[in-house]
Amino acid sequence: MKNRxxxxxxxxxxxxxxxxxxxxxxxxxxxxxxxxxxxENFIDVKFTFSHIGxxxxxxxxxxxxxxxxxxxxxxxxLVMIGYKYRWTLGAYxxxxxxxxxxxxxxxxNHYYLLLLVCxxxxxxxxxxxxSVDARQNPSLKRLTMPAWCSWIMIAQVAIVYFFATxxxxxxxxxxxxxxxxxMDRSVKNPVLHDIFIQKWFYLFIAxxxxxxxxxxxxxxxxxxxxxxxxxxxxIFHIFNSITLQIGIFPFFAxxxxxxxxxxxxxxxxxxxxxxxxxxxxxxxxxxxxxxYFFIPYFIIQLxxxxxxxxxxxxxxxxxxxxxxxxRMMLR
Numbered sequence: 001m002k003n004r005x006x007x008x009x010x011x012x013x014x015x016x017x018x019x020x021x022x023x024x025x026x027x028x029x030x031x032x033x034x035x036x037x038x039x040e041n042f043i044d045v046k047f048t049f050s051h052i053g054x055x056x057x058x059x060x061x062x063x064x065x066x067x068x069x070x071x072x073x074x075x076x077x078l079v080m081i082g083y084k085y086r087w088t089l090g091a092y093x094x095x096x097x098x099x100x101x102x103x104x105x106x107x108x109n110h111y112y113l114l115l116l117v118c119x120x121x122x123x124x125x126x127x128x129x130x131s132v133d134a135r136q137n138p139s140l141k142r143l144t145m146p147a148w149c150s151w152i153m154i155a156q157v158a159i160v161y162f163f164a165t166x167x168x169x170x171x172x173x174x175x176x177x178x179x180x181x182x183m184d185r186s187v188k189n190p191v192l193h194d195i196f197i198q199k200w201f202y203l204f205i206a207x208x209x210x211x212x213x214x215x216x217x218x219x220x221x222x223x224x225x226x227x228x229x230x231x232x233x234x235i236f237h238i239f240n241s242i243t244l245q246i247g248i249f250p251f252f253a254x255x256x257x258x259x260x261x262x263x264x265x266x267x268x269x270x271x272x273x274x275x276x277x278x279x280x281x282x283x284x285x286x287x288x289x290x291x292y293f294f295i296p297y298f299i300i301q302l303x304x305x306x307x308x309x310x311x312x313x314x315x316x317x318x319x320x321x322x323x324x325x326x327r328m329m330l331r
Contacts, residue, residue: 004147006287008280010263011128011145016270017153018126020255021117022080024248025092028114029072031247038065041106048103051323057102072096082131086122093118104323110249112324113160116301117252120156123289124149130271143275146283148290150259155298157256158217163305163326165213170316173210176203186244196243212236220260230257 032038042048042065050057059065072095078088096118100111127133128142172178176199183196183205195201212232219229237250258266267274308321315321 003282005151005290006282006284007147008144008277008283009147009150010267010277011125011142011149012263012267012271012274013258013261014124014126014145014149014153015129015131016258016266017255018082018085018121019080019130020258021121021252022076022078024252024255025076025079025114025118026073027076028248029069029076033066033069033073037106038069041103045103045105049105051101051104054101057098059102068095068098072099082127082133085127085131085133089118089122093122107323109323109325109327110246110252113249113326114252116156120152123293124152125286129274143277144280144283146285146287146290148294150263152290152294153256153259154217154221156301157253159298159301159305160326161213161217165210167305167327168206168210168213173206176206179203179206179209182244209236220257226260233257 042059043063045059048059060068072092075088075092075095079085079092093115096111096115100115125142125145128140128145131140134141168174179202180197180199183193183202187193187196196205216229216233216236219225220233233254237254240246241250264276267276305325305327307325308315311320313320315327
């Protein structure tokens, strides 16, 4: 198992993900301006509900938040092309953390996941190929990476889906009430609306959502079921994107698929001119990062979603333990 973690593999999945990720970061922040989300949550409001201990963190005055988000959009594009990667992604991570902790009126666990992936990507050598950094400094260029770099991303998405499944085992999800209410307010087309609020349909969506969250990662891990799982993932996330209009998250979730396919397959699809590695070895480069950062990180990630069980009251009522966890699509 240890040798499998430190086996050299083609780094194409990580490079592809960096490009997708940077583009989605730009879409998220520029989109927040264009859709009026910034105006609604930071400019027009007279009072923001801050996270505990973050009362000092307030929106910039006037139209300052437009500038704030525009800067993040530019940083996202720089991450995409791999320019000054550590600095640009680091700056984006700090600014996005500011957005995340600045107000909780429109809290969304998807925003929390975005912050986590920013932190993970900041630690990984995602600018080692197809980047401005590697072009300007050839010593940075690498064709391979330790296999654990891919497993880190798979582990993160597995935690999200697993706890998202567990969180759905509550009455309003199991009897379809939540999905019915969600469809009732989200679907504007009158014909589709009449279909989507039928009991058979919203129960199908509720239970298929639970099954999807529970099985999608295991199915993507096995070669025989991988393509079918990818098609199911496409259908699931595109349906959510159209009906629920939840921004970049469906496409963000889909982008993790690159880590489940063989790295050589990703190279042949996206980097046809990239040289194939003739012989793979074992590399212990950055092993300290795995041992002393990522292992404690994942212990915390496994602990946070269950902390509400050790708090007084019901999390569905008092929301204690709901935030900074993987409890998605519950309210």
